[in-house]
Amino acid sequence: xxxxxxxxxxxxxxxxxxxxxxxxxxxxxxxxxxxxxxxxxxxxxxxxxxxxxxxxxxxxxxxxxxxxxxxxxxxxxxxxxxxxxxxxxxxxxxxxxxxxxxxxxxxxxxxxxxxxxxxxxxxxxxxxxxxxxxxxxxxxxxxxxxxxxxxxxxxxxxxxxxxxxxxxxxxxxxxxxxxxxxxxx
Ligand SMILES: [Fe+2]
Ligand SMILES: [Fe+2]
Numbered sequence: 001x002x003x004x005x006x007x008x009x010x011x012x013x014x015x016x017x018x019x020x021x022x023x024x025x026x027x028x029x030x031x032x033x034x035x036x037x038x039x040x041x042x043x044x045x046x047x048x049x050x051x052x053x054x055x056x057x058x059x060x061x062x063x064x065x066x067x068x069x070x071x072x073x074x075x076x077x078x079x080x081x082x083x084x085x086x087x088x089x090x091x092x093x094x095x096x097x098x099x100x101x102x103x104x105x106x107x108x109x110x111x112x113x114x115x116x117x118x119x120x121x122x123x124x125x126x127x128x129x130x131x132x133x134x135x136x137x138x139x140x141x142x143x144x145x146x147x148x149x150x151x152x153x154x155x156x157x158x159x160x161x162x163x164x165x166x167x168x169x170x171x172x173x174x175x176x177x178x179x180x181x182x183x184x185x
Pocket of ligand 1: 046
C-alpha cells in the first residue's frame with residue numbers, strides 16, 4: 001500500500017501521509033480507537049490528491065462519485081469524497097469506518113465518528129505541518145479532541161474568510177454540532 005502511494009504522490013505529500021498515519025495511530029491510542037484502522041486511514045486520506053482538479057473531476061465521473069453543487073463550488077474538497085472511492089477500488093479497503101474517515105477528512109460533517117475526528121485533526125497536527133496556530137492545536141489535541149476540532153475549524157474559517165474562499169456546508173454543520181455538544185458537557 002505504501003509503495004503504491006509513494007508512486008502516485010509527490011515526495012512532500014507522501015511524507016505528510018506517513019505523518020498523518022503516525023499521528024492518527026497515536027491519537028487512536030490516546031482516545032481508545034482502533035490503532036491499525038487509524039494508521040491505514042491516515043496513510044490513505046490523500047490518496048486522490050495526486051491528481052489535478054481536472055483529473056479528479058473526470059475520475060469522479062468514472063467512479064460514480066456524485067459531484068453536487070457544494071462540491072462543485074469547493075474543488076479542494078473533492079479529493080476526500082473521491083479518495084474514499086479510490087481507497088476502495090484501488091487499495092482494496094472495504095472497512096466503512098476507514099472509508100468514511102477518508103471521505104470526510106476535508107470538511108467533516110455533523111455527528112462524526114471517533115475515527116473521523118482523529119483523521120480530520122491528525123491531518124492538521126502531524127509532525128510535518130507548520131502554520132500559524134499549529135502549536136495551539138497540538139496542545140489542545142492532547143487534552144480534548146472536540147475542543148481541538150473547534151479550534152481547527154476556527155483557524156480554517158478565518159483563513160477562508162480572509163481569502164474570500166467558498167465554504168462547504170459540512171464544515172458549518174460540524175461546527176454547530178460540536179458547539180451544541182460542548183454546551184451540554
Ligand atoms: Fe486532504
Ligand atoms: Fe492531508
